Amino acid sequence: MGEAIVVTSGKGGVGKTTTTANLGTALALQGKRVCLIDTDIGLRNLDVVMGLENRIIYDLVDVVEGRCKIHQALVKDKRFEDLLFLLPAAQTSDKSAVAPEQMKNLVMELKQDYDYIIIDCPAGIEQGYKNAVAGADRAIVVTTPEVSAVRDADRIIGLLEKEKNIEPPKLIINRIRTHMMKNGDMLDVDEITAHLSIDLIGIVADDDEVIKASNHGEPIALNPNSKASIAYRNIARRILGESVPLQQLEEESKSVFSKIKKFFGVRS
Amino acid sequence: MKKLQNVMIKGTKSGLTLYLDDTCSYEDLKKELNEKLSVAYRVNEDRQLISVKVKVGNRYLTEEQKAEIKELIRHKKNLVVEEIETNVMTIEEAERLKSESEIVTIAKIIRSGQVLDVPGDLLLIGDVNPGGTVMAGGNIFIMGALKGIAHAGYLGNKQAIIAAFVMKPSQLRIGDCINRAPDQYPEGETREMECAYIDENNQIVVDRIQALMHLRPELTRLEGGR
Numbered sequence: 001m002g003e004a005i006v007v008t009s010g011k012g013g014v015g016k017t018t019t020t021a022n023l024g025t026a027l028a029l030q031g032k033r034v035c036l037i038d039t040d041i042g043l044r045n046l047d048v049v050m051g052l053e054n055r056i057i058y059d060l061v062d063v064v065e066g067r068c069k070i071h072q073a074l075v076k077d078k079r080f081e082d083l084l085f086l087l088p089a090a091q092t093s094d095k096s097a098v099a100p101e102q103m104k105n106l107v108m109e110l111k112q113d114y115d116y117i118i119i120d121c122p123a124g125i126e127q128g129y130k131n132a133v134a135g136a137d138r139a140i141v142v143t144t145p146e147v148s149a150v151r152d153a154d155r156i157i158g159l160l161e162k163e164k165n166i167e168p169p170k171l172i173i174n175r176i177r178t179h180m181m182k183n184g185d186m187l188d189v190d191e192i193t194a195h196l197s198i199d200l201i202g203i204v205a206d207d208d209e210v211i212k213a214s215n216h217g218e219p220i221a222l223n224p225n226s227k228a229s230i231a232y233r234n235i236a237r238r239i240l241g242e243s244v245p246l247q248q249l250e251e252e253s254k255s256v257f258s259k260i261k262k263f264f265g266v267r268s
Numbered sequence: 269m270k271k272l273q274n275v276m277i278k279g280t281k282s283g284l285t286l287y288l289d290d291t292c293s294y295e296d297l298k299k300e301l302n303e304k305l306s307v308a309y310r311v312n313e314d315r316q317l318i319s320v321k322v323k324v325g326n327r328y329l330t331e332e333q334k335a336e337i338k339e340l341i342r343h344k345k346n347l348v349v350e351e352i353e354t355n356v357m358t359i360e361e362a363e364r365l366k367s368e369s370e371i372v373t374i375a376k377i378i379r380s381g382q383v384l385d386v387p388g389d390l391l392l393i394g395d396v397n398p399g400g401t402v403m404a405g406g407n408i409f410i411m412g413a414l415k416g417i418a419h420a421g422y423l424g425n426k427q428a429i430i431a432a433f434v435m436k437p438s439q440l441r442i443g444d445c446i447n448r449a450p451d452q453y454p455e456g457e458t459r460e461m462e463c464a465y466i467d468e469n470n471q472i473v474v475d476r477i478q479a480l481m482h483l484r485p486e487l488t489r490l491e492g493g494r
Binding site: 151152154155157158159161195196197 | 382397
């Protein structure tokens with residue numbers, strides 16, 4: 001029996017879809033069977049980020065309305081041997097085409113076959129959000145170090161805490177710009193976590209590579225050399241229950257003293 | 269044997285009081301009240317209105333009955349009912365009174381979009397985040413940071429206060445007064461535990477918590493002690 005994790009944020013454009021794609025990829029790299037669900041009906045784009053757009057035959061609404069079986073609608077990611085699947089959203093209907101109860105049954109069915117179901121939630125707190133949260137066991141809230149994103153994250157956390165079947169949500173702070181945070185022009189990680197007072201599950205630095213990779217339909221998590229990729233892989237390991245220390249945000253300073261400290265294992 | 273009268277009028281230092289018996293039926297009471305007020309002494313027509321108290325003992329009067337009695341007395345002489353005193357109240361009333369006078373303790377973070385509303389005093393163990401609102405019929409005590417909106421005494425109690433460990437509200441409201449936060453909080457200023465109250469100019473002011481013991485002595489409910 002697998003676990004369903006919803007990725008949500010309230011505000012749009014903070015990186016829910018990117019996070020969903022990369023967490024799914026990173027979990028599949030760990031050898032888990034993963035199914036991604038795009039619940040952003042009418043504005044789907046998880047398939048684009050995953051590079052699976054032209055393989056879609058059926059979608060979420062087709063499944064819910066009984067036009068096809070679940071496994072017919074699932075799009076297999078060829079980069080993984082039977083590990084990563086995507087259930088795409090419909091592009092022609094809207095959010096009201098699905099009811100929370102139907103989503104719940106769908107997720108329950110998928111949980112039999114997969115280790116992790118990752119649900120990409122649309123922005124906002126209306127029908128789409130309610131559908132996305134309906135079947136989830138865990139929740140990940142994505143925010144960026146901006147006041148508006150943090151405010152919406154706060155609202156979403158408040159709503160998630162009211163859901164009885166969902167564990168306390170975990171936080172990802174996305175798009176961190178190290179130099180701005182250092183200068184105090186951006187909210188810093190401690191400030192955000194203290195304000196929202198939920199557990200931090202990972203931080204992801206702002207990285208041009210992420211956008212590049214998304215445009216190529218290849219999640220950044222496939223590229224082992226990027227900082228963002230390592231961040232997503234670390235989050236995946238934390239989801240699996242490993243304890244992985246947070247990435248150091250600062251660029252390595254090359255002073256002799258810090259090298260000596262590093263040699264002795266002193267962390268700055 | 270002559271029955272004791274159901275309606276008695278007594279003059280005391282503080283004015284006239286009507287004692288209405290609580291064992292007879294309501295109809296009898298109304299009848300006798302009517303008679304008594306009709307036959308009694310003759311008064312000067314253009315005299316001022318006299319306010320009287322009505323004591324009904326262990327009789328429960330509904331709002332309509334209260335209005336009826338007030339009306340009855342008002343129509344007879346130049347008497348006007350100041351208040352009706354009764355020893356009885358309904359369970360709902362009692363519960364409302366109780367809930368308005370007790371302190372509700374809540375351990376929670378009030379997040380953006382959430383509203384917490386209590387009839388009495390509120391003791392919040394946690395923060396109020398920006399966009400969140402706490403409301404109380406009485407005082408609000410926050411053991412955490414107040415960054416959202418707090419509305420104390422929302423039923424009209426202007427004596428209510430708001431206290432918070434970190435006072436950085438977006439708005440403070442007490443009774444019908446509203447005070448907006450400054451656009452910018454001074455950097456690095458860490459004052460601990462402050463309170464807000466309405467001063468004599470009808471303005472909400474924020475002060476050290478220690479100022480309260482002089483300003484609102486009624487906050488102390490302990491009697492005696494050592």
